[in-house]
Amino acid sequence: xxxxxxxxxxGSNFEAIVQAEKKGTIDGTVKLLVCxxxxxxxIKRAExxxxxxxxxxxxxxxxxxxxxxxxxxxxESLNIDYIILAGYxxxxxxxxxxxxxxxxxxxxxxxxxxxxxxxxxxxxxKAGVKVTGVTVHYVDEGMDTGDILSQEEVAIPxxxxxxxLEKLLAERGADLLLRTIHPYAEGRITxxxxxxxxxxxxxxxxxxxxxxxxxxxxTEIHNQVRAFNPRPGxxxxxxxxxxxxxxxxxxxxxxxxxxxxGTIIELQPELLVCCGGSPQLLSxxxxxxxNRSSVSAREFINGMRLVVGERFLQ
Numbered sequence: 001x002x003x004x005x006x007x008x009x010x011g012s013n014f015e016a017i018v019q020a021e022k023k024g025t026i027d028g029t030v031k032l033l034v035c036x037x038x039x040x041x042x043i044k045r046a047e048x049x050x051x052x053x054x055x056x057x058x059x060x061x062x063x064x065x066x067x068x069x070x071x072x073x074x075x076e077s078l079n080i081d082y083i084i085l086a087g088y089x090x091x092x093x094x095x096x097x098x099x100x101x102x103x104x105x106x107x108x109x110x111x112x113x114x115x116x117x118x119x120x121x122x123x124x125x126k127a128g129v130k131v132t133g134v135t136v137h138y139v140d141e142g143m144d145t146g147d148i149l150s151q152e153e154v155a156i157p158x159x160x161x162x163x164x165l166e167k168l169l170a171e172r173g174a175d176l177l178l179r180t181i182h183p184y185a186e187g188r189i190t191x192x193x194x195x196x197x198x199x200x201x202x203x204x205x206x207x208x209x210x211x212x213x214x215x216x217x218x219t220e221i222h223n224q225v226r227a228f229n230p231r232p233g234x235x236x237x238x239x240x241x242x243x244x245x246x247x248x249x250x251x252x253x254x255x256x257x258x259x260x261x262g263t264i265i266e267l268q269p270e271l272l273v274c275c276g277g278s279p280q281l282l283s284x285x286x287x288x289x290x291n292r293s294s295v296s297a298r299e300f301i302n303g304m305r306l307v308v309g310e311r312f313l314q
Contacts, residue, residue, distance in 0.1 A: 001028035001185065004080045006088040007035055011042025013086035013107050016174030018049050028181070031078045034071060036090060058090070068095035075099075082181065085139065086174075089118065092139050102191075104139040105181065107173035109166065110202070111135060111151055113194045116144035117202035121169065122162045124202070126227035128219065131155055132165070134173040136180045138191060147191030150180040159249055161229040205232070212236040212245065213314050214262035215276035222248045222282060233288070236262070236312045238304075243312070246294055247286035254279040262312040271297040273312060 005014045011033070018030055033046040033053045046053045054074050061067040072095055075083070083096070085106040092104055110120040111133040117123070124132045133153040140146040154172055156165060183189045210228045212221055212235065225234040225248045233244040251272055259265065261276040271284045288294035295303065 001081050001181075002031045002079050003028050003082050003084055004032040004034055004075055004078070005030060005042075005084045005086050007033060007042040007086045008037055008040055008089040009042065009087045011040065011045050011086055013084075013170050013174045013177075014042050015045050016171055017084065017086070017177065018045070018051065020174065020178050022049075028081075031080060032074070034074075036088070042086075064093045065095050068093050072096060072099050082185070084177065091141075091143060094141075097139070097141065102138045105149070105177065105184075106137055106139050106144065106146070107177050108135045108137065108144050109169040109173060111153065112137060112144060112148060113196055113199040115202040116199050118204040120202045121166050122202070122205055122227040123200075125156065125160075125162055125165065126223050128223050129156060132169070134169050134176050136173070136177050137194075145194060145196065147193050149184050149189050149191055150176055152176050159226070159247075161226045161247075163230040207232050210234045211314060212312070214273075214312060215314075217278035218250050218275040218280040218282040219278070221275055222250050236314065238310070238312050242290040244288040244290075244294070245284055245286070246288060247284075249283045249285065251281040251283040253281045255281060260311060262314070264306060264308055264310050264312070267301050267306060267308060271301060271306075 005017060007014050014033065021028065021030055030051055033042060033051055035043055035053060035055045036057055038055055043053050056071060058067045083100055083104040085104065096104065108120065110124060112135040115124050131153055133151055135148055136150045137146040137148045152172060154169060180189065210232050212224065225245050228234045229246050233246065235242055235244045237243065253272060255274045259274045261274060263274050265274050265281060266272040272281045273284060275282055285297050286294055287297065287300045
């Protein structure tokens with residue numbers, strides 16, 4: 001079985017698939033990596049494994065049909081049987097869908113139909129979901145709307161960041177794909193249609209969505225910090241400077257006296273801040289002032305000479 005992997009970003013699923021091929025746990029060969037960005041980190045991964053790379057950018061072609069016709073010609077020259085999408089950020093068009101009907105498989109980092117879209121991981125964490133997962137589905141005209149071939153649940157620890165979850169789901173997703181592709185090719189898996197009425201779309205986040213609103217409860221702010229680590233970073237303002245907050249926990253302590261949300265309540269032994277909507281306090285563990293390196297809360301307290309009563313502002 002000859003495989004082509006399409007990737008736009010870091011290609012973590014791609015790496016896992018290649019490693020499985022080397023270990024002999026998949027009866028197939030990755031013959032080609034197709035990238036739509038010249039600087040995609042997946043290219044470096046492919047070169048390390050001596051896998052041919054085909055970089056093709058849509059902006060260089062008059063239409064999507066022309067763009068995909070060139071890709072199809074390349075795939076047919078290598079006798080590609082299946083296309084695997086691994087973090088590929090473009091909708092597949094009619095040319096490839098027709099040529100590879102039900103043979104384009106996507107690894108999606110959620111339990112579809114929950115969180116289809118470009119930021120399934122961040123949106124799941126932001127929503128406070130405790131269990132997510134990975135889905136292997138074949139690709140149709142929509143975004144993450146094709147019939148489901150297999151799924152696997154993955155628990156989300158309460159302090160896990162989006163970056164950490166992304167790595168975990170990439171490993172689990174690649175493993176699930178490897179356990180799915182041969183039974184599917186042999187007709188032993190019956191695709192299951194999605195109930196699209198249950199879908200909660202997960203669009204790419206904007207920088208403004210990462211701005212911390214201290215009127216929200218500590219749990220919501222904690223989830224926001226996790227969801228936007230490592231991209232783009234939840235941020236607030238202190239003394240007129242932008243500050244990114246990278247790691248937090250919800251403290252077991254509660255506010256004893258009313259204070260405006262965002263107020264620093266305690267500096268020893270931890271940096272505690274009060275929030276709105278709940279007496280729970282937020283413990284901040286890692287921060288970064290604009291144009292500086294990220295530091296621990298203790299380093300931040302000492303370097304900024306913080307005092308109890310100062311406020312983080314939206």
